[in-house]
Amino acid sequence: MSFCGKKHSDQERASSRRKQVLDAAECCFGRSGFHGASMAEISKAAGMSAGHIYNYFDSKDDIIAAFVQQNMDRVSAIMRDLEQQDDPLQAVLDAIEDHVREALDPCIWKLPLEIYAEASRNPKIAQLVQQADQHSRAQFVAILKAGREARGLATDGAILDSRCDVLIAIFEGLPLRALHHPSLNEAAVAAAVRLAVAPLLFG
Template sequence: MTTDPCTPAERSRAASRRAQILQAASDCFHDHGFHGASISLISKAAGMSAGHIYHYFENKEAIIAAIVERDLDRLLTLSAEMRAASDVLEALIGRAAEGVIDNLDPRTAGLKVEIVAEASRNPAVAKIVRAADRCCMSSLSETLRILRANKGHSTDDATLQGMTEVLASMFEGLLLRAIRNPDLDRDRVVAIFQRVIRQLVTDPN
């Protein structure tokens, strides 16, 4: 029996299968590391055959690429929503609270840290991670450009890129803090992040 891959029902079925594989793979990468998470292990966790997994993803790097792309899509949507807000600064400060709490979730953190650890020794994963990072940084930098232009502050590229890098360091650092100090005071960290971000992005120079 063959199915037409272009019908809406078949496309929705494929999307749901892909999501099911990504969830199983995310759990396996978190629990066993990239190398310990074999396609056989991922297929067991997803409740489907290894052949089925290969139908959707060529290899583990392709699964990582899809996980990274999913995270990038979320970030680009968030960034676009902040740019569309009537007060971009207040939108950024408000959404920062969610960003802190999301990054402090230990499972999210463990998976993201594992992907970066793999990128540091696997050129294929490094390429995926760096391409996504360039999109992410460029979008956040554009959001800061609009925020600062509205306030009459300087918007040269080097300033915006530097601020974007420091914002990224702050938020990504939380991924490591979630694992190193799971008992940290979340509310206090949110409050200090909001104060620091306000000062950082409204610096006139």
């Protein structure tokens, strides 16, 4: 038992150390970008020596990859929430203010931007991002299909896929708007988003 406890706490400790590093990385990456953040900066933020980080990660690239992996769950979580709803499609429309607010929060969207830029030139990261994206899309396509079937609307594959992509495009495009146009009016934007989203769901 004491052996088990020791082992368990060791693994727990290691896992908590990794998390410590990833949390520090989140902070540093947000501040300086993946390449602007130095291992020294990260190690300081993690409260641990630079050398020690290499007991938990093989390289800085490895940290970036783990960090990206961890961040790929955000959209997936939204999808899971959606699946739980009685009428998910209606729920999308109902919660549009919340989603817009979140999409416009620069704290939340700084890092995905960094991730996308990295994905555009680092194939390993690109693969991670594409896998996560594929998964989220599949979840949403299923939601969309069920909702449209229940309403007697067309559910052919190309339609579902493309509408899903455009919906995501809108919510991925909004953070860029926040970045370029910091003073925009959240409520009015939410109304406009509703206008664009409704026909994609129900048209």
